[in-house]
Amino acid sequence: MNYQEFYSQSCQLPEAFWKEQADQIEWYTKPSTILSKDDNDYPLWYKDGELNACYLALDKHIQDGFGDQTAIIYDSPVTQTVKKYTYNEVKTEVAKLAGGMISLGLKKGDTAVIYMPMIPQAAFAMLACARIGVTHSVVFGGFAPHELAIRIDDCKPRLIITASSGIEIDRLIAYKPLVDEAINLAEHKPKKVIVFNRKLGARIPFKKYDVDYDALVYGSEEAECVSVNATHPLYVLYTSGTTGKPKGIVRDTGGYAVALKFSMQHIYGAKQDEVFWAASDVGWVVGHSFIVYGPLINRNTTVIFEGKPIRTPDASTFWRVIAEHKVSIMFTAPTAIRAIKKEDPNGEFIKQYDLSSLRTQFLAGERCDVATLEWYREHIPVPAIDHWWQTESGWPMICNMMGVEYLPIKPGSAGKAVTGYDIRIFGENGQELGSNEEGYVVIKLPLPPGTMLDLWKDNDRFKAGYLNRFPGYYFSGDGGFKDDEDYIFITGRVDDVINVAGHRLSTAEMEEIVSSHHSVAECAVIGINDELKGQVPLALVVNKSGEDIEHFQLQHEVVHLVRDQIGAVASLRDVVIVQRLPKTRSGKILRKLLRSIADGENFQVPSTIDDEAIIDEVREEFIKAKIGSFR
Ligand code: COA
Ligand code: AMP
Numbered sequence: 001m002n003y004q005e006f007y008s009q010s011c012q013l014p015e016a017f018w019k020e021q022a023d024q025i026e027w028y029t030k031p032s033t034i035l036s037k038d039d040n041d042y043p044l045w046y047k048d049g050e051l052n053a054c055y056l057a058l059d060k061h062i063q064d065g066f067g068d069q070t071a072i073i074y075d076s077p078v079t080q081t082v083k084k085y086t087y088n089e090v091k092t093e094v095a096k097l098a099g100g101m102i103s104l105g106l107k108k109g110d111t112a113v114i115y116m117p118m119i120p121q122a123a124f125a126m127l128a129c130a131r132i133g134v135t136h137s138v139v140f141g142g143f144a145p146h147e148l149a150i151r152i153d154d155c156k157p158r159l160i161i162t163a164s165s166g167i168e169i170d171r172l173i174a175y176k177p178l179v180d181e182a183i184n185l186a187e188h189k190p191k192k193v194i195v196f197n198r199k200l201g202a203r204i205p206f207k208k209y210d211v212d213y214d215a216l217v218y219g220s221e222e223a224e225c226v227s228v229n230a231t232h233p234l235y236v237l238y239t240s241g242t243t244g245k246p247k248g249i250v251r252d253t254g255g256y257a258v259a260l261k262f263s264m265q266h267i268y269g270a271k272q273d274e275v276f277w278a279a280s281d282v283g284w285v286v287g288h289s290f291i292v293y294g295p296l297i298n299r300n301t302t303v304i305f306e307g308k309p310i311r312t313p314d315a316s317t318f319w320r321v322i323a324e325h326k327v328s329i330m331f332t333a334p335t336a337i338r339a340i341k342k343e344d345p346n347g348e349f350i351k352q353y354d355l356s357s358l359r360t361q362f363l364a365g366e367r368c369d370v371a372t373l374e375w376y377r378e379h380i381p382v383p384a385i386d387h388w389w390q391t392e393s394g395w396p397m398i399c400n401m402m403g404v405e406y407l408p409i410k411p412g413s414a415g416k417a418v419t420g421y422d423i424r425i426f427g428e429n430g431q432e433l434g435s436n437e438e439g440y441v442v443i444k445l446p447l448p449p450g451t452m453l454d455l456w457k458d459n460d461r462f463k464a465g466y467l468n469r470f471p472g473y474y475f476s477g478d479g480g481f482k483d484d485e486d487y488i489f490i491t492g493r494v495d496d497v498i499n500v501a502g503h504r505l506s507t508a509e510m511e512e513i514v515s516s517h518h519s520v521a522e523c524a525v526i527g528i529n530d531e532l533k534g535q536v537p538l539a540l541v542v543n544k545s546g547e548d549i550e551h552f553q554l555q556h557e558v559v560h561l562v563r564d565q566i567g568a569v570a571s572l573r574d575v576v577i578v579q580r581l582p583k584t585r586s587g588k589i590l591r592k593l594l595r596s597i598a599d600g601e602n603f604q605v606p607s608t609i610d611d612e613a614i615i616d617e618v619r620e621e622f623i624k625a626k627i628g629s630f631r
Contacts, residue, residue: 003405003416006266010419010448018045018420018449021262022254025297026060027051028227031254035446040463043446044453045255049230053253054098054131056261057296058091059225066299067091069273073325074120076306077317078167079200082324085120087299090127095222097128097213102223104192104211106159108133111236113157113190114282115139115148115179117166118306121196121213122282123292125161130234130253133226134159137236137248140283141166141175142503142569147246148182152190154248155236155456161194161213165202169311174202183209230254236456237285239391240506241465242495244513248456249391251288256394257297259450260289263395264298267387267418268329269360269403277303277321278331284503285391286365290331294395303327309336316349326357333365333502334372334386338532341372347379358382360402364389365502366534367490370411388414388490390476391504392452392466397421397443397476398488413487420448425482430470435484438491442473496591498527498535500571507537507591510572513565514539519547519554524581524589525572528598528628538598538627539575540618551577576625578618584608598622600629 010017015034022031031049038044061069067088074083085093106112112134116122122138129136137155139148152160160183166173176195183189195204196213234253238246264270268290276295280286282304295302303325309318309332318340322330344350361376361384368386376384383406387399400407400415407416417423422444425433433439451474455462469475477497480490493499496508510525521544527535539558543549555575562572582590585608596603597619605612623630 001404003401003407006401006404007417007419011422014420014446014448018258021449022046022049022258025051025056025257025261027254031230040459040467041445042467044231045252045449046230046258049254050227051230051254051257052131052225052228053234053257053293053297054094054127055225056257057127057130057293058087058094061087061299062091066273069299070301071296072120072123072302072304073275074304074306075321075325076119077312078169078307083120090124092222093217094124094127094131095224096217096220097124098131098223100194100216100220101128101134101159102132103220104159104216106132106134108226108228109135110158111135111137111155112159112161113137113139113148113152113155115141115160115162115175116196116282117141117163117175118281118304119163119196119198120304121163123304126235126282126288126292131225132223133228133232135233135235137238138282138288139238140281140569141173142283142567144563144565144567145178145181145185146565147567148178149185150246151238151248152182152186153188154238156188157190159192159194160190161196163196164198164204165200167200167306169308172200172202174204176202176204180205180207228253231453233453235288237288237391239285240497240504240509242497242506242508244506244509246506246509247461247465248458250453250456251394252450252453255449255451256293259395259448260294261297263289264294264300266403267396267399267401268362270295270298270300270329272299274300274328275303275325275357276300276329277305277325277327279305279309279318279336280331280333280365280502285389285394286331289395301325308339310339310343314349315340315343316352319350319353319355322355322358323353328357328359329362330358330360331362331364334363334368335366335501335533337363337372337376341375342532350379355380360385362387364396366499367414367492373411383409385409386414388478388488393447394450394452398423398490410483410487413483413489416486416488423482423488424473425480426470426473433481436481438479438481440470440494441476441478441480441488441490442470443476444473447474498537500527500535500537500569501533503569505537505566505570509566510537510539510562510570513562514541514558517554517558517561519544519549520558521545522581524591524594526591526595526598528595533571536574537570537572539572540578540581540594541575542580543577574625574627576621576627578621580614580617582614582618583610585610594618598628
């Protein structure tokens with residue numbers, strides 16, 4: 001098939017295009033209205049359709065005679081376990097867990113939080129919720145209790161599902177005390193906590209609300225799938241925004257199921273029953289779309305990998321998993337490849353494995369730098385495909401659509417617009433920019449099926465953040481440009497969101513936390529370039545006058561404050577104490593200028609700067625502290 005023709009069809013006749021795609025999945029009631037609009041003039045897809053995502057992911061394949069196919073391979077180098085589950089086995093466990101949830105009082109329309117490591121029970125929990133129409137909200141296991149509490153208070157779960165522990169390389173992280181602490185911190189109190197005991201020796205303090213996962217599953221009847229409307233929220237997934245409060249991205253059921261089925265075939269080029277591996281975490285959107293729902297809806301075998309690209313036990317892990325499980329398509333973040341490259345620059349480990357099953361390597365989560373792409377291409381003879389998307393979109397927006405036509409790769413570009421996404425580059429005033437001009441990446445409405453429905457119980461923030469800036473267009477928050485062949489290059493966020501090892505974090509939130517320290521008069525947190533993680537946060541702190549605290553003590557306390565409140569995943573290690581921060585005459589902190597100084601980039605001194613002398617002061621502090629380009 002020809003990409004250009006396919007893409008043009010999707011933009012010119014979106015209803016016809018997405019009606020045809022909707023026919024690729026099974027509905028309890030087929031939608032008669034394909035595209036309509038909500039009160040914000042925002043697209044609603046398939047609004048009178050009825051379906052169930054768990055049915056599509058499991059029961060459908062069993063009914064079609066594929067119950068014995070492996071649905072999930074759990075590969076855990078950290079516990080030295082490999083376990084396979086057939087579609088029959090997954091369905092039985094999920095249906096019983098769903099039955100157990102019903103016996104605890106859960107019903108369609110409720111919400112449940114899932115806080116789990118990368119184990120199959122995390123996927124079972126998600127699917128069990130979907131089975132009975134409970135909206136799940138998975139919280140990444142690396143987030144601290146404070147973050148979990150914020151999400152509990154926002155989506156008000158009736159239930160939390162957790163496990164006794166996660167494992168970070170060589171350390172056991174007891175989850176249950178973290179959940180208890182979060183419930184303590186939160187105003188909303190969930191009624192029950194289901195705990196899956198991994199029996200790895202973690203402390204599991206008992207509380208009255210606890211329910212044992214195994215006992216619940218063992219003692220429960222299987223629950224059937226309930227029919228939900230296409231616009232029923234399958235999940236809420238929180239992501240970092242430009243304020244301290246994370247945004248609850250709401251995903252519908254019908255549009256998402258269609259988009260995922262479409263992505264598996266047309267973007268990833270996955271044939272049914274092939275092994276598909278997204279080395280991410282169920283706490284991120286990649287985990288939702290391409291560890292759990294996408295591969296299962298498409299009847300692939302998905303890999304749940306509990307480990308890291310390095311140190312579990314070494315930089316050969318990825319290649320071992322591909323060879324051992326005959327992975328056809330793999331997805332990871334460029335930072336993972338950079339980590340492997342650092343440990344094994346000559347690709348010695350790669351030579352030890354038979355990677356002949358691998359057809360395509362997809363990369364996303366952050367821009368794929370050219371050096372990483374080149375290293376990959378030098379060592380592994382399969383296409384390495386960068387592609388761009390967001391929690392908000394739920395599936396790729398820019399890509400080389402491998403199931404349609406393999407276009408030549410341009411290093412540094414994430415490819416061309418995916419079908420259904422009419423991507424434009426706008427200037428400050430909403431004027432469309434020409435080829436190679438850098439501006440805001442926006443998408444003309446309607447967005448295709450599967451993208452965000454709203455922000456959880458906060459439609460005003462949804463409109464303010466995404467729709468009001470350029471009426472009629474979705475504002476992505478990223479900058480970029482298109483070349484004269486319509487290849488799109490993403491240059492980075494244009495707001496206070498940073499990307500640390502493929503994890504999206506808010507510097508505004510970190511600033512709130514740093515400022516809460518009693519010795520901090522004011523502060524700025526910025527993202528600076530990092531060879532391994534892409535970006536890392538850097539905090540600049542002005543000490544309160546009269547506060548008698550040693551600099552090293554303050555630095556240490558600030559690092560720990562952020563670690564305690566957000567989690568180790570924030571990766572804040574650098575804190576620089578400065579006399580004052582560069583500001584405009586109206587008092588705005590010049591964060592972009594700070595970033596340019598730290599990254600050693602050329603910059604123009606803003607004409608609005610209050611006092612130019614601060615630039616040299618800050619540079620000197622960076623040199624002293626060996627920050628960024630001064631390392
Ligand atoms: N639970 C608890 N802690 C976690 C965690 C989790 N699920 N995930 C990460 N952390 C902790 C780590 O242990 C580390 O703690 P430390 O500071 O005490 O060492 C900290 O958070 C930072 O973790 P991470 O960003 O993973 O850094 P790392 O140095 O341990 O590993 C990489 C670096 C590049 C190997 C790793 O970040 C990686 O694999 N990245 C790929 C990420 C990815 O796939 N993202 C999905 C986007 S598609
Ligand atoms: P998340 O919502 O966590 O998936 O993060 C989305 C953000 O990550 C995007 O807005 C981009 O800033 C960045 N991102 C994701 N994939 C890419 C990519 N392939 N190239 C450049 N940036 C990316």
